[in-house]
Amino acid sequence: MITNILLAVLGVIAGIIFGAIPGMTATMAVAVFLPMTYAYDLVPALYLLLGLYVGGISGGLVPAILINIPGTPSSITTTFDGYPMAKRGEGERALKVGIVSSFFGGIISLLALALFTPLLSAAALKFSAVEKFLIILFALTVIAALSNGQMLRGVFSGFLGVLVSLIGMFSVNNNYRMVPLSLKPYLSDGFQLLPVLIGLFAISQIFEEAEEGMRFKIEKVDGNNSGTKFSMADFKGQGVNVVRSALIGTFMGVLPGVGGSAASILAYSQAKSWSKHPELLGTGVAEGLVASESSNNGLTGGAMIPLLSLGIPGDSTTAVLISAFMLQGIQVGPLFITQNTETWHQILIAMLLCNIIMFLCMFYPIKWISKIIYIPRQRLYPVIIMICVVGAYAAKNGRMFDVWSLLFAGVVGYLFGKIRIPKTCFLIGFILGKDLENYFIQAVSASKGSLLVFFSRPIGWVIWVLIIASIVYAVMDDRKQKARKKAEAAG
Structure with missing residues (x-):
């Protein structure tokens, strides 16, 4: 023992x-x-x-x-x-x-x-594949809720992430996905999650800090204010x-x-x-x-x-x-x-x-x-x-292409910050995109091409209600955020 x-x-x-x-x-x-x-x-x-x-x-x-x-x-x-x-x-x-x-x-x-x-x-x-597809679709609706008053930018970013994730998903479809001939040998398995993740968040963060001259500094964690110390009161009502x-x-x-x-x-x-x-x-x-x-x-x-x-x-x-x-x-x-x-x-x-x-x-x-x-x-x-x-290079048993993907994702994340496109929404779309298409194709193939299969099961109806409720909430929240920003700008 x-x-x-x-x-x-x-x-x-x-x-x-x-x-x-x-x-x-x-x-x-x-x-x-x-x-x-x-x-x-x-x-x-x-x-x-x-x-x-x-x-x-x-x-x-x-x-x-x-x-x-x-x-x-x-x-x-x-x-x-x-x-x-x-x-x-x-x-x-x-x-x-x-x-x-x-x-x-x-x-x-x-x-x-x-x-x-x-x-x-x-x-x-x-x-079944139907419910799994709807669960992924429900998760994607979160993109709108996390856009913080920039719903159109967030939705664009999310679906761009879905598009990028589908590269290499099915070899027969690669011809329709704008994959350059010179990159097809490298993109046969698509972009790997690890290089994209650490590129978007780590490398882009370093670019932003470098631009500002690495001036970000905290003198004292938690300071001298006892009100900021941890206590179980932080979990009150949680x-x-x-x-x-x-x-x-x-x-x-x-x-x-x-x-x-x-x-x-x-x-x-x-x-x-x-x-x-x-x-x-x-x-x-x-x-x-x-x-x-x-x-x-x-x-x-x-x-x-x-x-x-x-x-x-x-x-x-x-x-x-x-x-x-x-x-x-x-x-x-x-x-x-x-x-x-x-x-x-x-x-x-x-x-x-x-x-x-x-x-x-x-x-x-x-x-x-x-x-x-x-x-x-x-x-x-x-x-x-x-x-x-090192982590990117080891993601696929040692491919230099993944290192370049890491740096490319870092540049994309940095540019997203400049034009105020939420990079988190891109990453959510990238993570969920493959499963979204995979389960969609499985469900449609099993139903011989009928889209009514997504409305044919009771569990699916419950998930559809959640999807609609999430979208309604996101739209209302987006309007509140914009109204609040206008009020702040006017005041």
Whole structure:
């Protein structure tokens, strides 16, 4: 048991480091450490790998809050409120809010994993390509809600992201997607997410800072104002937000291939829809951080449900975890729990232990972790550029094209900032675009070309209601934002 605990501690710490370094991900951490599991039995190996998983997802909040660079794709929405808090000198408070939210999200998803695995797996089985397409479409409506009074620019940016994501999706369609002949060998698999993500957020951020002369500086995190210190009062009235966001993350994890980015985006959107002061989200409030981080770690338990019950990975990291089971001769699927009861119980214990270790390793030494913001940009950014380049180069087993994609995405993100086009909307469209087309083609093919299939199932009707409600809310919110800006300009 001591060995298992030590491996869990090693996994969580290594995962936090990977998650906190822009360009690295929890998936990369699990993949790097997978060969180490050859020397262990299945249970010790699971403690290490699940520690990497939980730590990697949680660590992404550190750079997202402190330097506005998401450590993982699911930390995108963490930047919306975390970074403004850090710029106000509330970096330590923001980090602690995010860490506590991550812990709550992980525990809630673990309860769902333990109590509702058969039920949630059965529900996921009922989701055909139709429902999956509509879920992705619902996630895309969030683009309008996140445009902050620039709906047309946001929608344009989002659909541009969808268009770019479709390059290489289906080889027969590449001739219609304006892919130059000279680039077709490189774009046969399309643009990779990792170079695009870190280019849009890391490289473009560095370009902007360089233009300003690297003058951004914070003298003291949290300052001397006791009113900005973290306390559990930050969670007053946030109970529903925590549970709702964690359950959204868990449910999105159950749906194979949807991923943490869509989960955090949906949770943030719902937090904004139900908030008493939606206009404050995005300006640096704890409510947005709670939604983002609760859903991020809610994904960890949710993604394990289809893996263990159906043999289907819920996300890219659990796809790597399948290899660990295969190396040990264990077949995941419908019979896994009944045939491997002891292993099932050890997985639940490991998930609980890893969440506790994550909280202890991040919450108490956060004063030292938060000091990353003191590092002069002139010294920090060259290191980040090097790490980003290495991460991009390794994204597809060593392709120089991905490094050029990283730099190109950085230039695009920088130009988007100049012409006030939301780059977050582009990234959302890019992340969801492939699944959108894939599920659309599956649904239409199964119905022999009839579009009525999208209106033929009761579950689909519920999702359509959510889509319409989200669009109506986005339009009304956009009008309020414009009216407020006109009032401010007139006053």
